[in-house]
Amino acid sequence: MELLNKRYKLGRVLGQGAMGRVHLAQDVTTNQQVAIKExxxxxxxxxxxRIKREYELMKSMDHPGVVKAIDFLHFDNKYFIVMEFIEGITLHELIQRGRRTVKFVKQLEIAIKICEAVYFLNKNGIIHRDLKPQNIILDANYNPKILDLGIAKLENVDHSITQTGNIIGTPTYMSPEQIDGKSATNSDVFSTAVILYQFFSxxxxxxxxxxxxxxxxxxxxxKKLPxxxxxxxxxxxxxxxxKTFAKSMRKDHEKRSKTVENMLTAFKDTLKAIKRKEIINKVITTVGSTLVTGLFILLWVLRGSFMVDNDSPLPNTHFEDGNTFFSxxxxxxxxxxxxxxxNLGEKSGEIFYNIGLCYSSLEKYQKSIKYYTEALRYWRGEVWENPYSASGHFQRARAYVLTKQFEKALKDLNKTLEILHKMKAFGDLGSANQVKKTAKEIDEELAAAYFLRGVLHYENQKNTATIQDLKKAxxxxxxxxxxxxxxxxxxxxxLKK
Incomplete structure (x- = not known):
């Protein structure tokens, strides 16, 4: 087969539109696959x-989120742009596959990288003007790259092909000002927001x-979007x-977010919050069931030693039924x-604590805080302070962290560590009726508390304290x-910065 420009061996057509077709090709000099836009x-x-300008823009852009041009060919009255080939699917194709294709965290990661690429283009004076899911390709690891700078516009540069009055872009994704035949420096903000609104929906x-x-x-x-x-x-x-999408999709470009940075920050903060939550949940799982359900198990087996006396068997029955459902x-x-x-009169720290655990498991942390607080109120009056209140303080601290009440979380973690260290020093703080914890169990609980406090210090950018607590854990x-x-x-x- 004859080589294009004695270098490129054309293969199958990857796609075709009104303005051209894209071939998969082999660069025989480098033995690399490339994409060639005819x-x-x-x-x-x-x-x-427009073709020449598209090549120049793609050639000048050096960003992992923008497809890079490699070569430009012109012969036999034909024009070709040689680009890096990305093996993957478009964002449009991913969306068509449906909700279960990728998890929300991966969506956030994709959205962050798309915003970073758009921010890079806009910062370098380029308004893409035709951003849409079909123009974003994802590689095997879901890293996005922006395609097609064919109708991109350089800010403050007047081109005859982009003069006011021409409607340029894709109607369902273009900004309101583009419909009027104009473009603003934040037109891409609107288009990006529309794409990502669709993606998350x-x-x-x-x-x-x-x-x-x-x-x-x-x-x-x-149309105003819900x-x-x-x-x-x-x-x-x-x-x-x-709120972020609303600011980025305001019809009046002067009232719209100036750049995609607002979206970028929101996505990063959301991802950070989710990962913080995952770390906290993971450590609780890792250290075993002692801190999360250990008290629950003890109360289930030995509840006769803890519960208040009641002549009626009904409260006990309901408590046991609750335990069964919990398990x-x-x-x-x-x-x-x-x-x-x-309601039948059985009130104790233990039952309120168990309700708190249920709400934590349902991720209703504000309600769980209410019940952990009630449990601790009951325990506080006991001799030497009930040793299992350490679990109450720890669980409430966890709920405080997950609801971003960091100062309250820190106080509870400090209290957890104080109680556990007393238990370790004295061998146990329980009465004769209570099960004694082994040294290993206390160490596991101490480790969990130090780990969570270390994570909290990290979130508060206290790096030295973070290192100290994590080492102890x-x-x-x-x-x-x-x-x-x-x-x-x-x-x-x-610390080295």
Whole structure:
């Protein structure tokens, strides 16, 4: 087969549109696969100018989120742009596959990289003007790259092919000012927000999609979108993301976010919050069930030693039913049974603590805080302070962290460590009726408390305190080393800056 420019061996067609077709090709000099865009210029000086400018822009852009041009060919009245080849799918294709394709965390990572690429283009004076899911390709690891700078515009540079009055872009994703034949420095902000709103909604079409181009453009100018609707597990992040999208999709470009930086920050903060939550949950799982359900198990087996006397068997029955539901992870049903026991007069720190655990498991942390607080109120009056109140303080600290009440969390963790250290020093603080904890169990609880406090110090950018607490946690429980290593590495790096 004849080589293009004696270098490129053309293969299958990857795609085709009104302005050209893209071939997969082999660069015989480097033995690398490339993509070659064959442009349909048809002796049109305006189109030829656009093709040349697209190559120059792609050639000058050096960013991992923007496809880079390699070569430009012109012969036999044909024009070709040689680009790096990305093996993957477009964002459009990913969205069509549906909600279960990637997790919310991966969506955030993709959105962050898209915003970083758009920010890079805009910062370098380039307005893409045709951002859409079809123009974003994802590699095998879901790293996005922006394609097609064919109608991109350099800020403050007047080109005959981009003069005011021409509608340029894709109707369902273009900004309102583009419909008027104009473009603003933040036109790409609007388009990016529309793309990501669709992506997080898993909608098959743009939220402004109409029955035709005129209908779609009318929607862009007039339609107000409802707040973003996320999966139940991520409802807590809807308000922040909703406000961010609203600012980025304001119809008046002068009132719209000036850059995609507002979205970028929101996505990064959301991702950071989710990962912080994952770290906290992971450490609790890693150290075993002692701190999360250890008290629950003890109360289930030995509740006769703890519960208040009551002539009626009904409270006990409801408590046991609640325990059964808890063990089956039917937390709402467990709460119902525990409340029945309370209504029948059975009130104690233990039952309130168990309700707190149920609400924590349902990720209703504000409610869990209320019940942990009630449990601690009951325990506080006991001799030497009930040793299991350490678990109450720890669980409330965890809930405080997950609701970003960091100062309160720190106080509870300090109290947890104080009680546990007393227990370790005196062998046990329990009465004769209570089960004594082994040294290993106390060390595991201390390790969990130090680890969580270390994570909290890291979030507060107290790197030295982070390192100290995580080291203590690892010493007490070496199994935490793997999880602590990433945070330790980051904390040490921060100290060197």
């Amino acid at each position: 442009c349909f210029a048809q002796n049109n000086d305006e189109l030829i100018e 898993w909608a098959k079409q743009s939220p402004f999609h109409g029955h035709g181009a005129i209908s779609s453009m009318t929607n862009v100018v007039e 707040p973003i609707n996320l999966k139940l597990a991520y409802k807590n992040y809807e308000v922040r993301l909703g 089956q992870q039917k937390y709402s049903e467990a709460i119902t049974e525990y409340r029945k026991a309370i 690892i010493t007490l429980n070496p199994s935490l080393k793997k999880q602590a290593s990433e945070i330790l590495e980051k904390a040490r790096a921060n």
